[in-house]
Amino acid sequence: MQHHFCPKSFPSTPKDIISDESRRKQILIVGAGASGLFAALSLKRMGVVNVTVLEASNDIGGRLKAVRPTSSDLTLDVGAEWIHSTDGSRVLNSMMEGLALDGDNDESNKVELITYQPKWYFGKRRSKLMTTIYKETKFKSATWYSWLKDNVYEKVKDNVELNSPVSEIRYNNKQEGGEKAVEVVLANGEIRTADVLICTVPLGILKQSIAKDRTSASASLQFNPALPIKLQEAIHAIDMPPGLRVLFQMKEKFYPDLTSANSLFTLLCNPNEMTLAYDATLGKDREENILAVVAIGNEHAGKRFGGMSQKKVGKEALRIVDDLFDGQGTVNLIGEPLVQDWSEEPFIRGTYTFPGSNRHRRTLGQSIGESGQVIFAGEHTSMKYYSLVPGAAYEGRRAALDAVGMMAD
Ligand SMILES: Cc1cc2nc3c(=O)[nH]c(=O)nc-3n(C[C@H](O)[C@H](O)[C@H](O)COP(=O)(O)OP(=O)(O)OC[C@H]3O[C@@H](n4cnc5c(N)ncnc54)[C@H](O)[C@@H]3O)c2cc1C
Structure with a gap:
């Protein structure tokens, strides 16, 4: 299409x-x-x-x-x-x-x-x-x-x-x-x-x-x-709702290309509110395993992550990965997650309209x-x-x- x-x-x-x-x-x-x-x-x-x-x-x-x-x-x-x-x-x-x-x-x-x-x-x-x-x-x-x-x-x-x-x-x-x-x-x-x-x-x-x-x-x-x-x-x-992206470097690629935490039905009903975990280097021919979690919207980002410190946002996003992949996130994580919370950017304050x-x-x-x-x-x-x-x-x-x-x- x-x-x-x-x-x-x-x-x-x-x-x-x-x-x-x-x-x-x-x-x-x-x-x-x-x-x-x-x-x-x-x-x-x-x-x-x-x-x-x-x-x-x-x-x-x-x-x-x-x-x-x-x-x-x-x-x-x-x-x-x-x-x-x-x-x-x-x-x-x-x-x-x-x-x-x-x-x-x-x-x-x-x-x-x-x-x-x-x-x-x-x-x-x-x-x-x-x-x-x-x-x-x-x-x-x-x-x-x-x-x-x-x-x-x-x-x-x-x-x-x-x-x-x-x-x-x-x-x-x-x-x-x-x-x-x-x-x-x-x-x-x-x-x-x-x-x-x-x-x-x-x-x-x-x-x-x-x-x-x-x-x-x-x-x-x-x-x-x-x-x-x-x-x-x-x-x-x-x-212009809140939203964030967290990048994790992983030892093994235990995750498929893209996994939605929403059901297909809820995503089709409201494609704006979402939480996705996806292979951030898919098709890029890279050795590194980088898993990204993106959460957008008042429910998915605001309610779940609102008011948290960057460290807590990283932990909560890792919890989402662990829930989706039977604890593999914590087992494979290398270093600290990299957190970009757009609602906290003083000159942005949200994701997109x-x-x-x-x-x-x-x-x-x-x-x-x-x-x-x-x-x-x-x-x-x-x-x-x-x-x-x-x-x-x-x-x-x-x-x-x-x-x-x-x-x-
Ligand atoms: C997580 C996320 C994922 C996205 N994914 C996609 C995607 O895949 N594809 C896509 O096409 N779009 C995507 N978008 C949307 C896209 O990033 C925006 O639509 C676009 O970049 C907006 O450009 P802009 O110039 O309108 O605003 P901005 O990029 O926000 O630029 C506004 C500028 O104004 C500055 N500013 C603010 N206040 C002041 C001030 N008082 N004085 C001086 N400067 C000031 C800011 O610092 C900023 O640099 C995404 C956005 C986010 C946050």
Whole structure:
């Protein structure tokens, strides 16, 4: 079965299209995940020179993050991991289509992919149904993180400032005597100004910014004036549940390709809530045995792991492995589990957005400010491809075009 959870085409970003005046305008992008970096590259391609990406953490990628679970050179994604399409090369090519800069090498986007069609188990029972219908793509030795870094970040790295959390966005400023429409306050008190701001912070951060009790949320971002009520309602209405991934290095490969802790029936009824234990190196031709446990959703991650320390999360995930495989996890474990809990990331606060009403999602993607000078982008603003890396990239490209369109004379 062919399936593509990816836009068929991406917004075209014609080369050097804008006027000299627009070229000099200042654009700030908040967040250097897939959306923010695609926005920056699209603007560069269109000839905008004053673009700055402010990233709160000490690395780019956001929910794309790769780790080395052993002392070898193996790197694995602990955020986005799959290209949810049977034709991953087509997805990657179309994400990059029309974004070439002068001097780019056509070969740069080439990366080895593998077809991912695991044997599915539900507890101890094999499911022929899932094994037959489920097929998608994965990176062989690269990762989503390294792909974004090599293909997008490398081209805009001079525009990116790491360790620069934005604590306040002031918009609707009176534009007299060369004043800019937007002011951004960094956590260190520094103020930056811009004609247009593209805000790509995750929905989890927007939720914090409108929470009644903001005192506990040290990473919280404030909007001044407060976000419009309709937008606040949409932020509340769409869910971005907790989730985590734990990697275990094992002596023996005692586990099949993929085992679901949910029954087939419950997974088909609610494919968003899940706990899976799977061979993280399947098809990668590696010696290391790495077993991953992923738990996503309010029930599977929030209720089971919420409020635990990293050590306890590792222990609880090992308990799941032991339950599924008769204690083999504890017997085979080498070293400490590697835990990535996305709900605990101060600048992320969740995994990805779950479906919700189209009306609210449309509102999430609408610009605010008297002249629409604050533009929102990110996986959560995509109507059809929310929760996915290609959706985040699409929205970054769309936001870049909006920014230029708004500035057109
Ligand atoms: C466990 C997990 C598994 C997933 N699996 C897949 C998968 O297999 N395939 C797939 O396509 N997608 C998957 N996804 C979803 C995918 O990772 C996201 O949709 C995508 O990476 C979102 O990109 P983004 O740019 O919208 O947001 P982000 O990547 O979250 O980027 C937002 C950036 O904003 C920064 N930021 C936040 N607050 C501030 C601030 N105040 N100031 C400055 N910067 C700030 C953050 O640090 C971050 O870098 C998965 C996600 C998770 C968590």
